[in-house]
Amino acid sequence: MAATVERRSWDVLIVLTAPPHTTDALTTVLRLTQAVLEREQTLRVWACGYNTMLTQSSLGETKPADLRDPATPAPTAGALIRGLLTAYKGRFSWIVCTACSAERGAHDHIPEVRLRSDARLAATIAAARRTLYIGGA
Amino acid sequence: MTQDHPAERYLLVETQSGGTAERFLADAATLAGAGERVRLFLAGDGVALGIRGASAGLPRFLGAGGQAWADEFTLAHRALHAAPLTPGVRTTGMGEVADWLLEPGTRVVWH
Numbered sequence: 001m002a003a004t005v006e007r008r009s010w011d012v013l014i015v016l017t018a019p020p021h022t023t024d025a026l027t028t029v030l031r032l033t034q035a036v037l038e039r040e041q042t043l044r045v046w047a048c049g050y051n052t053m054l055t056q057s058s059l060g061e062t063k064p065a066d067l068r069d070p071a072t073p074a075p076t077a078g079a080l081i082r083g084l085l086t087a088y089k090g091r092f093s094w095i096v097c098t099a100c101s102a103e104r105g106a107h108d109h110i111p112e113v114r115l116r117s118d119a120r121l122a123a124t125i126a127a128a129r130r131t132l133y134i135g136g137a
Numbered sequence: 138m139t140q141d142h143p144a145e146r147y148l149l150v151e152t153q154s155g156g157t158a159e160r161f162l163a164d165a166a167t168l169a170g171a172g173e174r175v176r177l178f179l180a181g182d183g184v185a186l187g188i189r190g191a192s193a194g195l196p197r198f199l200g201a202g203g204q205a206w207a208d209e210f211t212l213a214h215r216a217l218h219a220a221p222l223t224p225g226v227r228t229t230g231m232g233e234v235a236d237w238l239l240e241p242g243t244r245v246v247w248h
Contacts, residue, residue, distance in 0.1 A: 012238070024181035024211065025152065028231075031210065035235035130238070134247045 011041040013128035017048040017135030020077065025134060030080055037088045044093040046124060052101035054078055055109045078110055085112040145173045146243045152181035153248060161248045162194030169203035178234055180208040189221040199225040
């Protein structure tokens with residue numbers, strides 16, 4: 001008998017193409033992600049475009065919070081993502097599109113994220129019960 | 138809407154303001170007017186639409202039977218927590234939005 005492979009399904013997939021730092025999109029997505037995870041659901045984010053640069057190791061853990069108060073540190077987006085991945089291990093995944101990442105020269109990511117070819121996007125969507133697309137083309 | 142067409146549930150999220158947002162609200166009003174159950178969540182720049190008098194489309198959407206909420210986090214972030222909202226617009230947080238998102242059968246559009 002041929003072996004079958006059980007594919008894991010996820011409750012929610014967010015495909016995030018809206019660029020960071022121009023609107024509140026990233027913050028809103030992280031807030032929604034946390035709320036969904038607090039409801040014992042599973043969620044993956046597929047980071048496209050400039051979102052692939054957020055999890056570069058070189059960005060470190062903190063950034064200046066405010067130019068008027070640069071001494072007060074604030075977590076980088078990468079640190080926030082790593083925090084969610086740690087707090088909700090096994091129920092949250094952050095996927096970095098390898099094509100978008102390579103185009104932008106972002107090669108060294110924090111080890112908690114997964115890198116995946118855009119050729120896998122369709123399969124990733126198929127593995128989700130609900131897909132939410134956030135951003136422009 | 139006919140009786141053999143049960144109402145669909147929609148969660149529409151508006152994060153922008155301006156012309157495209159007004160077109161989004163017009164579509165939302167059309168859905169609500171057709172008898173669909175439409176929830177509108179205003180977040181990001183979209184919360185500006187919820188301020189009283191700021192949007193022509195929002196009162197039409199509410200008048201057509203839609204329901205609207207503004208993101209309390211964004212309102213506070215923009216120091217708009219005390220601003221007068223369009224009558225009928227309530228505030229809520231991301232927890233309730235997650236509940237709506239996870240309701241089976243809900244169609245979600247994020248603009």
